Amino acid sequence: MSPRTLQMMLAPINSIKEGAVENSDPDLSDDDPTFQDLSSRSTQPRSSSSSKDASIPETSNCNVLIPASRKTRKRQRNPATWKQNITKALRNTGKPYTSMSKSRKEVPARRMRNPCTCRLKCFDQIDEARRTEIFESFWNLGSVELRRIFIKSCMMEPKYKYSNAQKPRSANIAFYFTINNKKNRVCKTYFINTLDITDRQIRTIRNKSNDIGIVAEDLRGKHTNRKKIDEMIVKDIEDHINGIPRIESHYLRASTSREFIEGGKTVKQLWRDFTEDRDPNKPKVDYWLYNQVFNNNFNIGFFQPKKDRCDLCSEYEMATMQHKKELKEKYDTHLKEKNLSRLEKQKDRESIGQGNVCTVYDLQAVMQCPVGESSSFYYISKLNCLNFTISELARTSKKNTNKEQNENIVQQNPEEDTTAEGKTVGAYGDVFNYFWDETQGKRGANEIGPCILDYLGKLSEKFPDTQLNIVFYSDNCCGQNKNKFIACLYSYAISHFPNIASITHKFLIRGHTQNEGDNVHSLIEKEIKRNLKSGPIYTSHQYVTLIKTAKKTGNPFKVLELTYDFFEDLKSLQDQWGYNFNEDDERKPVSWNDIKVLQFLKDEPFVFFYKSSYAQEEFMRVSMRNKRRKMPSLEEVSIRKAFTNKIPLGVNKKKGLAELLRKSLIPPFYMDYYKSLIED
Template sequence: MDPDLDVLVEWDDHSQNVVILKDLVIEDGSELKKGARVRMWWIDKTWWNGTVITFEGEVESDSDDDLPLSHILKKTRTSCEELINLEKGLEEYDDDRDEDYMPSSDSEHSSAVFEPNCCGRLNCKREIFAACPQCLTMMCHDHFIEECTLCKTQSVSTTVEEGKITNKEPENYIIDGEPRVHVEIIEAPSPKKSRRALVKEGRNKGLPYASEKSGNFVPARNQLGDRCNSASCERRGLSCKSLTENRRSVILKAYYDMPSLAEKRRWLTTHVVVTAPFRTTVHQDVRSRKSRTLHYYLPGETGELVQICRMMFLATTGISERQIRTALQKMTTEGVMDDEKRGGRHALVKERDNLIRELCKIHINRFPRTESHYCRATSRFEYLSGDLTVSKMYEMFRKDTGRIDISLATYYRVFKGMKLKFVRLKKDMCGLCEVFRTSGEEEKKRLENKYMGHIAERNAVRKLKEMIKSADDPSHILASFDLQQVIYLPKSNRCEVFYKRRLSNYNFTVCNIKDKKVQCYLWHEGIAARGANEIASHVHNFLHKSDTIGVKGVSFFADGCSGQNKNSILPAMLLKFVQTSTYIQEITLYFFETSHGQNEGDAVHSTIERALKRAGEILLPSQLSTLIRMARRDPYSVTEVCTQDIQDWKAFSQQLGVLRVRISEEGDQIDWTNIMQLRVKKGEHMKLFFKLSHIQPLFSTLNLGGRRNSISEFIPERAYSSPPRLSVDKYSDLKSLCLSDTPVVRSPEARLFYANLSH
């Protein structure tokens, strides 16, 4: 028959509806017919039983005006799949119908004529809320909660009590309107068991299983064996005959339902009694080896223990004599079951494991921890070079120690236990955003104001950046600057370099966002540090180059790193420069919101990192200049910084007395870590303009002109009288890379460079 055939079923709760044949199961397995008992699996995981009233093709027609069952009850025809879709809400239908439309049937609730999105009650044009659970008439909310005039039954309540839906008829689904509360019970998937666990479970429950090692099939043991010869046992005074087959089955099931082997053994020791041998034999002056007699007991019909023979005991429990002997051996003289001795590690093996772990730790600790470009002050992890992997470290370990008996898995477990990670280039994750996203409702309410202000600042600075970028003003420069992650040299695949402290190289990048030109400032720690003096000097150099081409205004975007950017040193330099410039009239510095400082410099740094990775071995800082310049098709501009290029803008800021001014002209308290915008103007010799928020409409003023001195009287000096010195340990490691028996740095030029570094 057609699986989509319509069938009208009356369920055992006296409700009726039309379903399709493929959703029904005919209980007696015969063909579909009137009066047949059927059942249907419902979405609440229960079977619904009912009786077939009629089905399509069997409806008797008394006139030509009768319609087929599928048309008359088409709104009640449902399937399991359709009802699940109805739980999610039905699609909207067009409401184009005649206002004077009236049902043509005598019945107020005729299913053949009502509009699908309109209440089925007479003269009611409101939207459908749900169907009457008895007669399936579609009704609005007001008529649904009243008594249905057709079936005279009270509609089923849709209230939810204690998290459970009280109406569970098949007709309980949403037609339109607000969805009701639906409690979905998600069953946790059962964890996948290992083969060893399945074998153990089968063995303990007496089920058939395949041996884990040999794969041999072991038959089931939770089956009753043959009874003993009761007549013989009766002559010996045993009660084997009193145990019925039903009682034996109960005992067998109870025995194998015990959850553990230890409990089975305790049960055996309480049902097997050991006594001195009843009699011994002597043959040719040789005494029998029998040292004890075992008496077997099982609970009878009334629960009391009755003594039986050994054969009946073993056949009823499905075990062997060896299991009884083992259980008795594990029972101490104090009546306590001895612990299981299988599994675990012996003392000698534990000592060996500790030695292996210690060797791995010693080797891992030989790798120096690197400086991190990102803020990880609160992290519990330490960081190794990004050029390393656990596999590389393990290969070095095997080469150094010659221990081939220690596996990579063991080495990796020790590594993970030491809370170590490798430095990777990635965007910082905002702590506030992450905490707010993963917190509960109470925590979110507490953080809501702070979080909303945080997001508002993030969006405001990005909007400002896009607005300035879209402005068509050739005399104005929009740029961002950032310091790249430290580059360590020499860079080589030789394992020796990972054990040594290497030379730190710095790359400060200024990106012209409009014309996509990039200026890189490159130096190493033997030339200068990477503090505020260095950043201010490089920005000053960029501004000087921009001033020579007639630029009148500059807008900078930078992250809020207080040690390099957001401090009093950089603004003092900007104030000095704008008063001495030829063309630049105004400079504005915008700080990104904390942890949301992604800018064009990130893409530049990523491109450079890929170029360095492809380059392979890099021994000298001078090689970096060419690699960075040619990292992309349109070459970057690279300036190799000298020690004398760095000016002491920190001392210059102190001479100006920037930090001595704590109150603005508007009365605002000045906290440099909270400043979000800074502006300097030509002609305003001793004034800094600032905002504490990107949303703040007007700038506040910090006036440094309380004295008669002019800013032109303050001249910055050089920051370094001589190149900075490397630490003794780092210089020693670099020297060993040049002068060992198998040196990593072999060229005379490179060796001379490292040998001449100040230390």
């Protein structure tokens, strides 16, 4: 039988193969009674942002439907990798497999058995090559239902039959193989041995066939005895979860679309709050259902203050051998850049003094108020408070100065996160904290830039007779510090302050941006956590006090409370300063994502220099303006304010805060503060 012939025979049933879930052959289970068909067992979907098998419907065992376009908290299931489905696929294609039973029985592959020696001389009608083709095509179908239909198509009533065979299902049957569109009758033994099936399978097909010859669908695992869930109950749960205020992740907002909620409660505590607030006349909701809707219908994570692991390092660590080979070059470059950046930072710290200043800065994770143990605080959108920290690093003694030792640092074991700065992380000098809430400013370059400019002004006043060379370190946040607006601010600063000779900004490697600023933020967070044990935090002014007292020894942290009139419009500055930020002087494109170092010199105010790797020796030069376009002169450049008034709160936040005032959950002492926010 040719493949084309077999395809023509199966044309009417192709749709079954495309849409049906393939089940194990019930007749084959007689050969292996311990075999369990688990493919149709209902399971909860496990979803993530990416899908490996998008054709599988996302439903759970309680009929709670999950929209196909919605990302969920759970990983997406990939049934193709399940052991029972791998075993079933091997079984359905006639290949050897290991039973899923406790015995772990080894079942051999299907193979043709010896032909018959009957009077029909079947072995003379079909040669061995054709017989092998029939066997392979049959098992390559890979589907129980398709194999049954094929077997049924090969069974016909013979021209002559026994007179006592009255019942249709007990009558004798003739078997035919179609070769070159011609039916060739064979005996039952030849038929069974060619396909390597059993007589039980033939009896099953006859029993499942109706009067017009259609084989009934296999109903195993397709029971309808599933618990039905009222859609209104699911909607009530979703409404409750949607009512929980979301928190934008400070560290992950560029790399994930997952939503975050405050980590002060667990899913079970959220369920308890839901049941307590629920109308007692409505049906009771069990925890398993609330948990299932939370995990399967939403992609929500509990807020964590920092991201501890590097994505690329984690991916490489968990990758297969083949995937590791593909990632090897990228991973090695990543580690080299990480070690070089830390070595560079160590050298900068050793050079501190005589006009050399090394500083790190970072924006702390959002702090909210009011915050406390009360559930009423948890379920409202709270006021966001922001703290931008600039930490001056202390000078360290020189070590590992010779070339051989430096190379050892660069080639250190990647599994060990021992940095080039060793135990000096956390050794800092003065720390400046610029604090504001969301009614005064946002969290972009317009807010970060003026804080940097203010710090540079303080530094210039502190050392009026010294030419300063300032080095900044930070993470790679494009919206805050790695953009053309901050670049223009640096150029403006070296032109504006007479004793600042150069500014160099070095970006730590993604996933390995741990620095002294994190140490400062850790002290602040610990102080806040200790304070919450004694009572709620009601206003942003309480955070200011906690920041000032977070450092118990040495110089306390300095805090500057900012208002809307402090922030400046860096976009307007950039429009006046320059327009070319994407092409260097050699007409090569500038990839800002790849920039590792930026440098600004007083002698060339409208030029910046950059490196795309710490291993790169020479800087690339970029002219931000040229003579072809008329631009304001250096004396004509000015900066205007970013805001003329306070930023009003959103409707939901005003509504939530008003509800807290109405319930008297905020002490009268703080009511005027919140009334001023609500009425603006």
